[in-house]
Amino acid sequence: MNVYKCTLLSNTKLTESSHDLRVLAPELKDARPGQFVHVKCEGFTLRRPISVCDFDGEILRLIVDRRGAGTDWLTSRAPMTVLDILGPLGRGFDTEGNVLVVGGGIGTPPLIYAAKSAASADAIVGFRTASAAMLLGDFSEVCRTVQIATDDGTLGAHGRVDTLLEKRLAEHRYDRVLACGPAPMLRACARVCAGAGVPLEVSLEERMGCGVGACLVCAVKLRDGNGGTYMGRVCKDGPVFRAEEVCFDD
Ligand SMILES: Cc1cc2nc3c(=O)[nH]c(=O)nc-3n(C[C@H](O)[C@H](O)[C@H](O)COP(=O)(O)OP(=O)(O)OC[C@H]3O[C@@H](n4cnc5c(N)ncnc54)[C@H](O)[C@@H]3O)c2cc1C
Numbered sequence: 001m002n003v004y005k006c007t008l009l010s011n012t013k014l015t016e017s018s019h020d021l022r023v024l025a026p027e028l029k030d031a032r033p034g035q036f037v038h039v040k041c042e043g044f045t046l047r048r049p050i051s052v053c054d055f056d057g058e059i060l061r062l063i064v065d066r067r068g069a070g071t072d073w074l075t076s077r078a079p080m081t082v083l084d085i086l087g088p089l090g091r092g093f094d095t096e097g098n099v100l101v102v103g104g105g106i107g108t109p110p111l112i113y114a115a116k117s118a119a120s121a122d123a124i125v126g127f128r129t130a131s132a133a134m135l136l137g138d139f140s141e142v143c144r145t146v147q148i149a150t151d152d153g154t155l156g157a158h159g160r161v162d163t164l165l166e167k168r169l170a171e172h173r174y175d176r177v178l179a180c181g182p183a184p185m186l187r188a189c190a191r192v193c194a195g196a197g198v199p200l201e202v203s204l205e206e207r208m209g210c211g212v213g214a215c216l217v218c219a220v221k222l223r224d225g226n227g228g229t230y231m232g233r234v235c236k237d238g239p240v241f242r243a244e245e246v247c248f249d250d
């Protein structure tokens, strides 16, 4: 892991609040699905973590949702801007075998690279509403099937991804489920996968400081497998964890 000066090749608006950034970054050749990069945003001491959405050995794809001043700066950069990128960071997904990826909102981008890296994949993705849906064409390219749910029923099934997940696992066999999205969604997926006896990996989102395991800003309580708990670091020990390691209720 290192800091690289990488040229932004394109910046395209994807939805009302999110942008699709393509960055020339052959230096990130070891980037794995589920890992993230830590991007310097002008005017801020702390970098902002963004998941690797896709990587072809040369071009890094990042999907960035405008949430505050840092991501506002990042999504307003013009092509040819040189970005200061630290990465690739963290522990990614195990994509071996036949996988089912389950994503919610801005948690969907890293699942593109995960699905693409698996031997075979299906996808279930959920959004607030139709206009917030993203990357559906990309999921169709790398997955055999793509099921969609929206909270308001304006696209796909009316409801939540865990309802679709439960039905899917009752009818199909998978080696593992890989999930990324808001904490309540991950908690619901953990309940469904535990009930179906299918291994689940979840990518957690926490505020970050250093991004490399030194400051403990991203500490979360984890289960040690012997009935105890310990504090783990999302940036270094994750962001991807086995669901049974995570204390979802804390
Ligand atoms: C491992 C990881 C991967 C991520 N991948 C992506 C991605 O692919 N695309 C993307 O758009 N975003 C991603 N995020 C979230 C992104 O890092 C935050 O939205 C960003 O840091 C906010 O910075 P800001 O300066 O724009 O907002 P701030 O002004 O710092 O905060 C604005 C709002 O965002 C919330 N926020 C700040 N940091 C985080 C955080 N780390 N997680 C959740 N909420 C936060 C704050 O609580 C506040 O409500 C990821 C976060 C992590 C930890």
Ligand code: FES
Pocket (backbone or CB within 6 Å): 207, 208, 209, 210, 211, 212, 213, 214, 215, 216, 217, 218, 219, 233, 234, 235, 236
């Ligand atoms: S962000 Fe510093 S230890 Fe994780």
